[in-house]
Amino acid sequence: MHVVVNAAASVDGKLSTRRREQVKISGADDFARVDRVRADSDAVLVGVGTVLADDPHLTLDDETYRDERRADGRDPNPARVVADSRARTPTDARIVDDAATTYVLVSESAPEDRVAALERAGATVVVAGETRVSFPEAFAELERRGVERTMVEGGGEVIFSLFEDGLVDELSLYVGSVVVGGRDAPTLADGEGFVADFPTLDLRGVERVDDGVLLTYDVD
Ligand SMILES: NC(=O)c1ccc[n+]([C@@H]2O[C@H](COP(=O)([O-])OP(=O)(O)OC[C@H]3O[C@@H](n4cnc5c(N)ncnc54)[C@H](O)[C@@H]3O)[C@@H](O)[C@H]2O)c1
Ligand SMILES: Nc1nc(=O)c(N)c(NC[C@H](O)[C@H](O)[C@H](O)COP(=O)(O)O)[nH]1
Numbered sequence: 001m002h003v004v005v006n007a008a009a010s011v012d013g014k015l016s017t018r019r020r021e022q023v024k025i026s027g028a029d030d031f032a033r034v035d036r037v038r039a040d041s042d043a044v045l046v047g048v049g050t051v052l053a054d055d056p057h058l059t060l061d062d063e064t065y066r067d068e069r070r071a072d073g074r075d076p077n078p079a080r081v082v083a084d085s086r087a088r089t090p091t092d093a094r095i096v097d098d099a100a101t102t103y104v105l106v107s108e109s110a111p112e113d114r115v116a117a118l119e120r121a122g123a124t125v126v127v128a129g130e131t132r133v134s135f136p137e138a139f140a141e142l143e144r145r146g147v148e149r150t151m152v153e154g155g156g157e158v159i160f161s162l163f164e165d166g167l168v169d170e171l172s173l174y175v176g177s178v179v180v181g182g183r184d185a186p187t188l189a190d191g192e193g194f195v196a197d198f199p200t201l202d203l204r205g206v207e208r209v210d211d212g213v214l215l216t217y218d219v220d
Helices: 028-039 048-054 063-071 112-120 135-144 156-164
Strands: 002-009 043-047 079-083 102-106 124-127 149-152 170-175 201-209 212-219
Touching: 002 028, 002 156, 028 063, 028 201, 028 212, 043 048, 043 156, 048 079, 048 156, 079 135, 112 124, 124 135, 149 156
Parallel strands: 002 149, 002 170, 043 079, 043 149, 079 102, 102 124
Antiparallel strands: 170 212, 201 212
């Protein structure tokens, strides 16, 4: 599985506020770039924290990208994937609607009634890991279902885990010209944090976009 992480952070590295309320960090050009990266992916993944905070739809905004994909014999929108160990995704979340295939990755500890409710709402549930989603296992299953390229749109807990598992191939970080602050505000990589063996990156590009900077990296 090729994994591309994309996020937008404030200059102080925050993805949202201490209240976990969404902040519009990207401008129009960056959101247009995000749409292109989505269009080039088989799936777009977020954590359930992002679903509960932002209720994202994760489909393509630009109809021409859907037309391109149809012409290539692909689904018009990439699949949507939620990492959701305990199946907390609300059945009326926008990510569960019928605009695209939705996979909910859960652990063996997910309550059966929640799993059944998500399946009834049209989601495909993939069980991987005992108490927390195991990304290596879940990605192997997604690959069996034809997902070879996944874009990850956050949040900080999921991004940290993917770095911890050594699964990230590329990172695009848009740094917006704003200060959010807050010691408890989500950052690009939260989780437990590393104390040694920090993942290192190769800086591939630096580009001014809107009034911020787009940094692109390959992960070693
Ligand atoms: N600026 C951006 O680019 C951007 C992008 C996405 C989210 N956000 C913000 O980030 C916040 C949400 O991020 P978050 O860090 O709270 O949540 P998250 O989206 O990273 O989801 C975390 C949840 O995912 C589930 N999960 C399942 N398996 C996991 C695993 N192996 N490792 C880690 N988590 C696993 C757990 O239930 C966990 O609570 C919101 O405030 C949102 O607005 C910002
Ligand atoms: N690239 C980016 N720039 C931002 O400034 C910001 N706040 C997000 N946040 C990611 C988050 O999950 C968003 O909610 C989805 O990018 C919305 O996706 P939809 O339009 O609903 O498909 N992402």
